[in-house]
Amino acid sequence: MNVLFLSPGFPEEMKYFTHGFEHVGARVFGVGDTPRAGLDAYVKHNLADYLQIANWQDEQEVVRSVHAWVRGKTIDRVVCLWEPVMFLAAKLREALGVPGLSLEQSIPFRDKAAMKAVLAKAGLRTPRDARCTNASEVWAAAERIGYPLIIKPIAGAGSADTYRCDDKAALERAVQMTRHVPEVSVEEYIEGEELTYDTVCAGGRILFENVSWYRPKPLVARLNPWISPQSIALKNLDGPEVRVGCELGRKVIAALGFQDGMTHMEWFRTPKGEAVFGEIGGRAPGGRIVHAMNYSCDADLFAATAEAVCHGKISQNLAKRHNCAIVFKRAVGNGRIARYEGLENLLRRYGEHIPVVDLTPIGQTPRDPRQVVVGDGWIVARHPDLATTLEMADFIGTDLRVVAA
Ligand SMILES: Nc1ncnc2c1ncn2[C@@H]1O[C@H](COP(=O)(O)OP(=O)(O)OP(=O)(O)O)[C@@H](O)[C@H]1O
Ligand SMILES: [Mg+2]
Numbered sequence: 573m574n575v576l577f578l579s580p581g582f583p584e585e586m587k588y589f590t591h592g593f594e595h596v597g598a599r600v601f602g603v604g605d606t607p608r609a610g611l612d613a614y615v616k617h618n619l620a621d622y623l624q625i626a627n628w629q630d631e632q633e634v635v636r637s638v639h640a641w642v643r644g645k646t647i648d649r650v651v652c653l654w655e656p657v658m659f660l661a662a663k664l665r666e667a668l669g670v671p672g673l674s675l676e677q678s679i680p681f682r683d684k685a686a687m688k689a690v691l692a693k694a695g696l697r698t699p700r701d702a703r704c705t706n707a708s709e710v711w712a713a714a715e716r717i718g719y720p721l722i723i724k725p726i727a728g729a730g731s732a733d734t735y736r737c738d739d740k741a742a743l744e745r746a747v748q749m750t751r752h753v754p755e756v757s758v759e760e761y762i763e764g765e766e767l768t769y770d771t772v773c774a775g776g777r778i779l780f781e782n783v784s785w786y787r788p789k790p791l792v793a794r795l796n797p798w799i800s801p802q803s804i805a806l807k808n809l810d811g812p813e814v815r816v817g818c819e820l821g822r823k824v825i826a827a828l829g830f831q832d833g834m835t836h837m838e839w840f841r842t843p844k845g846e847a848v849f850g851e852i853g854g855r856a857p858g859g860r861i862v863h864a865m866n867y868s869c870d871a872d873l874f875a876a877t878a879e880a881v882c883h884g885k886i887s888q889n890l891a892k893r894h895n896c897a898i899v900f901k902r903a904v905g906n907g908r909i910a911r912y913e914g915l916e917n918l919l920r921r922y923g924e925h926i927p928v929v930d931l932t933p934i935g936q937t938p939r940d941p942r943q944v945v946v947g948d949g950w951i952v953a954r955h956p957d958l959a960t961t962l963e964m965a966d967f968i969g970t971d972l973r974v975v976a977a
Contacts, residue, residue: 573598573882574645576638576668578652578661580615580622581606585862585874589653590618592878601647603638631660635667642668649881653834653856655729658682673854677829681854684726684757687828691849694827696820698849701759707747713758714743720761725753730945731794736761764842766790766850767814768803769821770857770865771835772873774880778825780873780890782865783814784857787965797902797941800969804961805864805896816847830854832881836861859945860898867927867954868896894954897965901931902947903938903976909948910934910977918972922964928952931974938976948974 652661702713793801931949
């Protein structure tokens with residue numbers, strides 16, 4: 573089986589997917605804007621061949637050069653697990669006659685207003701919203717929707733340019749700050765917890781489900797650099813407070829007609845226990861959530877996804893054994909990373925439950941958590957008991973410090 577794999581070098585997680593596809597017997601043909609020499613050795617090892625394209629923006633040119641490059645070979649799958657190139661993937665499928673998500677089916681995964689329109693039509697609970705291209709449309713939308721509200725880019729990522737507005741004064745500021753964004757979504761603000769619903773699908777069937785719980789909400793984490801954000805991949809998806817999200821997620825996947833690969837949905841659980849849709853990507857989650865699934869199941873979801881895409885099934889046992897917390901650290905202080913405070917104590921106390929400690933090395937410059945989700949490192953803590961997992965995650969948040977000086 574020949575797989576055309578878009579952007580094998582970026583984001584970071586893609587390299588593990590290239591291995592997954594290679595592992596299930598596919599020949600992986602990578603296409604990306606990274607020069608061949610700049611590709612990670614691990615990625616290169618997994619690729620049968622690689623085509624460097626000049627830039628992703630010129631989609632017509634990419635389609636033309638890929639078409640010329642693969643001439644004489646049958647391409648069986650076009651795999652895209654990175655959101656910005658989803659449309660390109662659809663265009664390549666069309667040009668090469670490969671089954672999978674079409675351009676029309678991809679639009680609701682990239683355009684937040686189109687996404688919510690399809691789901692509202694299917695009778696699913698989404699925040700009330702309006703798409704706006706100028707300030708007067710924003711003010712009119714705010715009038716209709718009321719406060720608190722959210723203003724965010726129609727095609728956003730990483731909570732960038734996203735603001736909660738509790739009143740007119742806050743909206744006035746947000747309108748100024750989002751002037752460079754061509755199109756925004758103004759939405760009813762949904763109170764409550766925020767969680768994910770992630771799947772691996774084949775032929776539209778859901779073969780694996782994951783729910784991760786963000787602590788705190790990503791927007792709060794982004795705006796408060798002192799917080800060590802957590803996401804907890806939950807072991808038990810059957811409790812009523814999680815099941816509502818899975819039920820919503822299954823309907824969302826059906827309504828959008830997703831076919832093969834990973835999906836990543838975000839949803840809110842209101843104080844009344846209702847599940848409200850947030851957004852969905854037809855791609856793998858970032859923020860090390862796939863790793864969290866792996867540590868939760870003692871399995872390889874990168875390979876499981878590849879098997880689902882190539883062979884329509886998953887043969888690994890994906891039963892969840894642990895709750896798995898991922899905690900991101902952000903350095904405190906100015907200068908270069910000087911020391912880790914509390915690491916020995918942490919490992920003495922919980923070490924047997926902590927399979928990963930990956931912090932920015934001593935001597936390096938701290939990373940900007942608004943640019944790099946992982947910030948100054950990620951730590952994994954897992955346990956079959958949820959309360960114990962949360963206790964460890966909070967301890968990592970408060971008692972481990974990455975200090976710059
Ligand atoms: N209607 C809403 N009600 C409450 N909070 C919201 C709403 N919309 C967005 N948020 C907050 O803002 C964050 C970013 O919004 P959203 O997930 O839509 O955008 P994104 O930038 O595409 O995120 P991602 O990084 O997941 O791609 C959400 O995770 C949530 O915390
Ligand atoms: Mg989001």
